[in-house]
Amino acid sequence: MSSRPRIRLPDRAKIGDVVEIKTLISHVMETGQRRDASGKVIPRSIINAFIAKYDGAEVFRVDVQPGISANPYIAFYMRVPGPGEFEFTWVDDNGVKVVEKQKLNVG
Amino acid sequence: MNPQAFDRRTFLLGSGAAALLVPLLGTDALAQSSPQAWEETVKKIVGESKPIDGRVTFELPEIAENGNTVPFTVSVDSPMTAQEYVKAIHLISTGNPQPGIATFHFTPLSGRASASSRLRLARTQDVVGLAELSDGKFLMTRRSVKVTIGGCGG
Numbered sequence: 001m002s003s004r005p006r007i008r009l010p011d012r013a014k015i016g017d018v019v020e021i022k023t024l025i026s027h028v029m030e031t032g033q034r035r036d037a038s039g040k041v042i043p044r045s046i047i048n049a050f051i052a053k054y055d056g057a058e059v060f061r062v063d064v065q066p067g068i069s070a071n072p073y074i075a076f077y078m079r080v081p082g083p084g085e086f087e088f089t090w091v092d093d094n095g096v097k098v099v100e101k102q103k104l105n106v107g
Numbered sequence: 108m109n110p111q112a113f114d115r116r117t118f119l120l121g122s123g124a125a126a127l128l129v130p131l132l133g134t135d136a137l138a139q140s141s142p143q144a145w146e147e148t149v150k151k152i153v154g155e156s157k158p159i160d161g162r163v164t165f166e167l168p169e170i171a172e173n174g175n176t177v178p179f180t181v182s183v184d185s186p187m188t189a190q191e192y193v194k195a196i197h198l199i200s201t202g203n204p205q206p207g208i209a210t211f212h213f214t215p216l217s218g219r220a221s222a223s224s225r226l227r228l229a230r231t232q233d234v235v236g237l238a239e240l241s242d243g244k245f246l247m248t249r250r251s252v253k254v255t256i257g258g259c260g261g
């Protein structure tokens with residue numbers, strides 16, 4: 001997981017609005033089903049979890065399996081409880097975590 | 108090439124052809140071996156309860172030209188209050204080597220029980236959406252997708 005993930009939040013939101021959050025991260029998402037030219041199984045290497053929190057409270061979480069495409073795009077919703085900050089976490093099979101924080105503009 | 112890695116099959120097919128064919132054959136053989144694996148996956152989630160048919164809605168192409176990346180949205184109509192909400196939507200493949208695609212976990216803070224992503228389909232098959240409600244009930248919908256070029260899905 002080399003490059004930084006991309007996050008798309010609405011420019012501005014009001015309390016009570018249901019807003020869509022879009023995320024994208026670069027990852028090969030190797031399924032563990034493929035073989036190389038010599039017939040050896042290429043070991044599985046995927047992002048297996050995605051967690052979205054807002055001011056510490058969990059909003060949305062995904063258990064990801066190899067059926068999700070490479071460079072996983074994940075979009076979901078939140079009902080805006082007030083001003084706050086998102087924390088997005090991606091975890092891969094090697095236990096590597098990528099964490100991104102972003103404030104939501106509420107007004 | 109290392110002579111020890113130079114086995115009979117690689118020799119017969121030629122290394123270039125093998126590089127193309129082996130992954131495809133491998134995936135397909137596995138996909139055929141356990142056609143009911145997805146039903147086991149559903150059973151593991153629902154236990155003894157019987158899912159109610161329908162109410163899980165898909166936005167999914169009827170024909171996917173590239174099985175490696177099929178965009179989708181899966182949703183359930185719900186007020187998403189602390190008293191009544193959708194806890195999770197499981198997405199299950201009936202024709203990939205591994206049935207599980209993803210499980211989306213929601214909270215009342217989600218506001219809407221809906222998620223979008225992109226999935227892999229090894230071949231033409233049904234995709235199953237299985238929703239778990241806060242009252243313990245389950246909803247299930249099946250949608251068929253025709254796949255023109257299969258992805259190395261798992």
